[in-house]
Amino acid sequence: MCLVKVPAGLSGFFAPHITRELATTGAIGGGLVLDEGVSVELDVVSSASGEALIENYINGGRVESCIANYVVTKILGEAGLDSHRVIVKQTVKVPIGGGYGTSAASALAISIALAKALGIRRTLKRVAEIAHEADIVCKTGLGTVVGILNQGYGIVVVKKPGGPFYTEVEHILLDNSITAFTAFYKPINKAELLSRSDLLANARRTGLSTLKKIFRDPCPENFMKSCLEFSLKTGLLQGELRNMVLEVNKLRGVIGASMNMIGEGLYGLVENEYLDQVIEYVKSTSPSWIHSWRPAKCLEIYVGQRKQ
Numbered sequence: 001m002c003l004v005k006v007p008a009g010l011s012g013f014f015a016p017h018i019t020r021e022l023a024t025t026g027a028i029g030g031g032l033v034l035d036e037g038v039s040v041e042l043d044v045v046s047s048a049s050g051e052a053l054i055e056n057y058i059n060g061g062r063v064e065s066c067i068a069n070y071v072v073t074k075i076l077g078e079a080g081l082d083s084h085r086v087i088v089k090q091t092v093k094v095p096i097g098g099g100y101g102t103s104a105a106s107a108l109a110i111s112i113a114l115a116k117a118l119g120i121r122r123t124l125k126r127v128a129e130i131a132h133e134a135d136i137v138c139k140t141g142l143g144t145v146v147g148i149l150n151q152g153y154g155i156v157v158v159k160k161p162g163g164p165f166y167t168e169v170e171h172i173l174l175d176n177s178i179t180a181f182t183a184f185y186k187p188i189n190k191a192e193l194l195s196r197s198d199l200l201a202n203a204r205r206t207g208l209s210t211l212k213k214i215f216r217d218p219c220p221e222n223f224m225k226s227c228l229e230f231s232l233k234t235g236l237l238q239g240e241l242r243n244m245v246l247e248v249n250k251l252r253g254v255i256g257a258s259m260n261m262i263g264e265g266l267y268g269l270v271e272n273e274y275l276d277q278v279i280e281y282v283k284s285t286s287p288s289w290i291h292s293w294r295p296a297k298c299l300e301i302y303v304g305q306r307k308q
Contacts, residue, residue, distance in 0.1 A: 002117045006109040007037035008094045009101040009148045009156070010182065011261045012227030015207025016142055016200045017161035022133045026161035027143035028211050030223065032180055032267065033151040034094060035293040038105040041089040042113035052076050053085040059092055066138035067103050071110045074130050079120055086114065095289050097187025099263025104144035107131035125164040132163040139195065154295050155223055159211065172218050178255065179275050180295045182267035183287035185241065193262055206233045220269055224256020231259040241266065244285050251278050
């Protein structure tokens with residue numbers, strides 16, 4: 001049995017980059033890695049069926065998963081080990097469908113756990129490439145895997161799209177006087193949105209412009225301001241969530257707030273001394289989940305036997 005923990009991640013802007021190859025398809029974008037995410041316990045046993053058998057559980061319930069099916073089938077196939085039963089038990093500590101990159105975190109955790117369990121000697125980039133492919137094929141994301149993989153300290157900015165072997169990532173540092181916060185309201189169908197050519201074209205134009213704006217002045221204030229402008233110009237931020245985000249931006253100590261890409265949720269950065277007041281206001285908007293953390297190096301991929 002192997003246990004792998006991978007953090008979730010949220011983004012504030014993106015620009016899709018679709019090519020004929022999964023390895024070069026992806027997105028530019030930027031956001032934050034959370035201190036919570038997805039834990040995967042994975043067991044592999046021999047099977048007499050002659051084919052791969054996959055059981056996937058999320059928070060205790062059995063769930064059919066495109067991500068798990070793709071990753072497991074791909075890795076077993078490449079290793080020539082089709083006749084195995086793989087049991088995947090996922091614990092997801094952030095909302096699903098809220099723009100927190102749970103699919104990418106899940107894909108990466110399963111890829112690492114299965115490779116380790118089978119004794120497959122692969123670099124982390126190669127294992128992550130399979131997770132990147134799964135996220136695209138299942139229409140759950142475009143560039144989240146590489147963001148999680150290259151998180152650094154503070155704000156992650158993917159400046160060149162593609163999988164782990166093609167991407168380029170920069171970071172905007174945050175000091176310990178800043179806390180991040182996020183609130184989730186309800187899930188949305190990301191696969192449906194990512195199938196809309198008009199939305200993707202608009203996001204690409206606006207996202208490329210946003211990236212240029214951010215690097216003209218790479219600081220937390222400009223990053224948050226640019227993300228807010230992106231969410232408004234693309235029309236993704238609307239309705240009641242739009243009103244809440246604009247109100248949060250007026251609160252004392254808030255460096256900036258915007259919308260999770262893509263989810264019915266908001267996030268922001270605030271000076272530590274004003275965190276309590278901001279959290280109280282956000283609570284008054286009745287989110288189903290709220291969380292705050294210090295953005296730093298949150299990647300904690302642990303592989304090994306369960307600790308007793």
